[in-house]
Amino acid sequence: MRNAAFECPGCTAKNRISVDPEEGEYQQTVVTCSNCGRDVVVEISIDPETLKISIFAETE
Numbered sequence: 374m375r376n377a378a379f380e381c382p383g384c385t386a387k388n389r390i391s392v393d394p395e396e397g398e399y400q401q402t403v404v405t406c407s408n409c410g411r412d413v414v415v416e417i418s419i420d421p422e423t424l425k426i427s428i429f430a431e432t433e
């Protein structure tokens with residue numbers, strides 16, 4: 374597991390998540406913002422060579 378962070382689109386608070394690269398190069402999950410409680414759709418892209426994690430977050 375690797376740690377990653379994203380900014381909540383609703384309140385701009387930083388949220389931390391754990392990402393398992395073995396679950397695939399593209400993952401989508403819903404995380405409840407720890408600050409404002411909104412459900413945030415988090416799209417995770419992992420570069421297969423560098424394992425660099427890119428995150429796109431949006432509220433539903």
Ligand SMILES: [Zn+2]
Pocket residue numbers: 381382383384385386406407408409410411
């Ligand atoms: Zn928030």
